[in-house]
Amino acid sequence: MSDGNCQSDVNEPPCAKKIKIDEKNDNGVAEPVLELKDFIPSKILNNNTNRKTVCVQGNFKDKSGVALVILEKNAFKEDELDSKGYFSVESDLKTFFQNDIYGNFECFPKSSINGVKTTIIYPATEKHIAKFSQQEVHIIQETSDCYNKLTLPHIEKEQFNLQWVYNILEGRSEQDRVVYDNKCEKEGFVLVPDLKWDGLTKETLYLLAIVRQRGIKSLRDLDGSHLPLLKRVRDEGKKAIFEKYKVPGSQLRIYFHYQPSFYHLHIHFTYLRHEAPGIYAEKSHLLDTVINNIEMMTDYYKKATLPFTIREMDTLFNVYETNGYVQKIKPDIKLIDK
Amino acid sequence: MSDGNCQSDVNEPPCAKKIKIDEKNDNGVAEPVLELKDFIPSKILNNNTNRKTVCVQGNFKDKSGVALVILEKNAFKEDELDSKGYFSVESDLKTFFQNDIYGNFECFPKSSINGVKTTIIYPATEKHIAKFSQQEVHIIQETSDCYNKLTLPHIEKEQFNLQWVYNILEGRSEQDRVVYDNKCEKEGFVLVPDLKWDGLTKETLYLLAIVRQRGIKSLRDLDGSHLPLLKRVRDEGKKAIFEKYKVPGSQLRIYFHYQPSFYHLHIHFTYLRHEAPGIYAEKSHLLDTVINNIEMMTDYYKKATLPFTIREMDTLFNVYETNGYVQKIKPDIKLIDK
Numbered sequence: 153m154s155d156g157n158c159q160s161d162v163n164e165p166p167c168a169k170k171i172k173i174d175e176k177n178d179n180g181v182a183e184p185v186l187e188l189k190d191f192i193p194s195k196i197l198n199n200n201t202n203r204k205t206v207c208v209q210g211n212f213k214d215k216s217g218v219a220l221v222i223l224e225k226n227a228f229k230e231d232e233l234d235s236k237g238y239f240s241v242e243s244d245l246k247t248f249f250q251n252d253i254y255g256n257f258e259c260f261p262k263s264s265i266n267g268v269k270t271t272i273i274y275p276a277t278e279k280h281i282a283k284f285s286q287q288e289v290h291i292i293q294e295t296s297d298c299y300n301k302l303t304l305p306h307i308e309k310e311q312f313n314l315q316w317v318y319n320i321l322e323g324r325s326e327q328d329r330v331v332y333d334n335k336c337e338k339e340g341f342v343l344v345p346d347l348k349w350d351g352l353t354k355e356t357l358y359l360l361a362i363v364r365q366r367g368i369k370s371l372r373d374l375d376g377s378h379l380p381l382l383k384r385v386r387d388e389g390k391k392a393i394f395e396k397y398k399v400p401g402s403q404l405r406i407y408f409h410y411q412p413s414f415y416h417l418h419i420h421f422t423y424l425r426h427e428a429p430g431i432y433a434e435k436s437h438l439l440d441t442v443i444n445n446i447e448m449m450t451d452y453y454k455k456a457t458l459p460f461t462i463r464e465m466d467t468l469f470n471v472y473e474t475n476g477y478v479q480k481i482k483p484d485i486k487l488i489d490k
Numbered sequence: 491m492s493d494g495n496c497q498s499d500v501n502e503p504p505c506a507k508k509i510k511i512d513e514k515n516d517n518g519v520a521e522p523v524l525e526l527k528d529f530i531p532s533k534i535l536n537n538n539t540n541r542k543t544v545c546v547q548g549n550f551k552d553k554s555g556v557a558l559v560i561l562e563k564n565a566f567k568e569d570e571l572d573s574k575g576y577f578s579v580e581s582d583l584k585t586f587f588q589n590d591i592y593g594n595f596e597c598f599p600k601s602s603i604n605g606v607k608t609t610i611i612y613p614a615t616e617k618h619i620a621k622f623s624q625q626e627v628h629i630i631q632e633t634s635d636c637y638n639k640l641t642l643p644h645i646e647k648e649q650f651n652l653q654w655v656y657n658i659l660e661g662r663s664e665q666d667r668v669v670y671d672n673k674c675e676k677e678g679f680v681l682v683p684d685l686k687w688d689g690l691t692k693e694t695l696y697l698l699a700i701v702r703q704r705g706i707k708s709l710r711d712l713d714g715s716h717l718p719l720l721k722r723v724r725d726e727g728k729k730a731i732f733e734k735y736k737v738p739g740s741q742l743r744i745y746f747h748y749q750p751s752f753y754h755l756h757i758h759f760t761y762l763r764h765e766a767p768g769i770y771a772e773k774s775h776l777l778d779t780v781i782n783n784i785e786m787m788t789d790y791y792k793k794a795t796l797p798f799t800i801r802e803m804d805t806l807f808n809v810y811e812t813n814g815y816v817q818k819i820k821p822d823i824k825l826i827d828k
Contacts, residue, residue, distance in 0.1 A: 225565075239527060245526055260606075263582070268576075434762070435771075444794060448793060457782040461762065
């Protein structure tokens with residue numbers, strides 16, 4: 153039930169379960185040991201300088217097939233901010249400049265507290281490479297006409313499987329995770345923690361409200377008849393989250409994605425200070441703004457031009473490209489040239 | 491001419507010029523040398539686990555006054571992703587798990603390539619502490635009525651100084667930085683690189699369009715009469731950026747902030763993949779959406795309820811708190827307890 157984007161799950165391959173295994177397998181045979189010193193890099197697929205992650209494509213010495221190495225600087229652990237950790241005699245300090253009360257330095261802490269999260273995928277497929285490559289992204293301005301002629305036929309043709317959504321709504325899956333449940337078939341919804349959230353840390357709070365009414369694909373389908381449903385999600389969702397997690401409504405970001413990752417109406421609740429994926433203006437629509445727009449103009453979402461972002465690898469991109477709405481960027485391949 | 495938020499300039503005190511100075515000052519007197527081993531932490535003011543930055547308050551042994559230490563993990567340098575850097579025999583690798591083609595490890599690179607950007611502010615004032623402290627943030631839903639009764643009188647009372655804007659428009663400042671200039675008094679604008687941008691790196695492209703017409707404070711003042719101006723900014727801005735920086739319009743995020751950081755109408759242009767500060771749905775309004783809203787309803791921005799975020803330390807917060815629209819969070823002070 154994840155509604156993430158490519159960036160958020162860079163280090164969490166969905167099929168990799170977190171099982172610590174020995175270097176010997178069940179038959180007592182040693183697993184192949186991969187060592188970073190044997191990795192021969194050929195291309196940087198992605199370097200995120202904000203989040204301090206990088207993905208490098210290459211291969212291992214004397215081994216066939218492509219490998220990906222994904223590195224991510226660790227966040228600071230608060231219990232290492234002490235005289236045994238960063239503030240110890242083992243931290244070397246190099247001065248860049250000092251000016252009045254401000255000093256800029258580079259600190260070289262002891263290696264043991266300065267680890268780098270490392271993921272190796274070997275052998276990696278073309279799909280892995282595409283997933284971890286920085287994709288060219290474009291904004292499309294979807295008019296009402298574009299929606300009806302291009303987007304809607306595409307959604308209907310793709311026939312996204314929504315069985316997992318119905319399983320939650322009908323209590324067949326994830327029942328123990330439900331935070332709030334309003335069983336009204338017309339205006340009810342289920343509130344569950346998003347799979348990206350650990351369910352505990354207030355700083356990264358992330359829940360999803362999934363409406364019970366079927367057939368509302370996205371924002372585009374909303375009009376005045378849905379106002380009671382939308383207000384119920386807002387008001388009861390806020391109340392349930394305050395009761396369970398003590399986060400007040402004024403500190404929640406409550407929003408739709410457009411395009412959504414699945415076409416059954418759902419609403420995201422995140423902690424306002426949490427920089428969750430996909431909360432940018434070109435992708436997210438605050439529930440309060442949606443309610444207000446519909447109150448001002450009942451058919452707002454039928455008529456409006458709505459922006460959405462799309463990667464060149466997405467199938468919907470081809471539809472818009474073929475019809476002349478957007479053009480691909482000429483490739484600019486970054487090679488490590490040594 | 492920066493329009494940033496608190497997070498973006500955490501490591502760039504505006505008054506600290508980047509001058510490398512000796513440990514001796516002009517009179518040959520040794521400057522006080524600060525060492526991290528002498529830092530006694532008392533409180534974590536802010537720990538951003540996405541961007542991997544932390545700000546710690548404390549003091550230096552045998553020295554009076556408060557000090558702040560701000561640490562930030564460095565982004566990966568691409569020329570260190572080789573057999574002498576991360577992929578060298580000196581990188582230790584600890585295995586968390588291996589499962590099929592996926593392996594998760596922690597890598598401990600040699601210390602010299604794994605520096606941490608370090609800023610020390612000493613002695614630090616109360617203002618520094620407030621600036622670097624994680625602030626409680628709230629969303630306010632500003633109705634048309636709230637704007638007229640609470641926000642507008644506040645803006646008028648504060649009388650933000652706009653002289654620096656007029657200096658740019660009249661060619662008295664930053665003239666060498668102007669990327670595009672349309673001198674029409676009614677529909678013209680000046681396009682300049684934002685101060686947060688180095689003016690070179692496509693990945694972090696950030697420009698500001700400042701309109702020539704005076705007296706348009708923000709989004710709230712826009713109506714049908716401004717459509718020619720808005721379309722000109724959009725179309726000529728895109729064209730100028732493509733000609734100079736080769737970034738096509740479909741890869742630009744073009745938007746207003748609400749509330750803006752200064753009340754003279756200006757429009758942000760950033761590269762779509764750049765996670766610039768303040769691009770979240772609760773703060774940014776895409777220019778195309780604004781144009782479309784006004785086309786559908788000429789007085790949209792007079793009537794609409796607009797969200798904005800506000801920190802408890804902002805003076806406008808008090809106005810809304812006093813009038814019962816929002817409540818402060820009870821303090822939850824994080825102390826390092828050792």
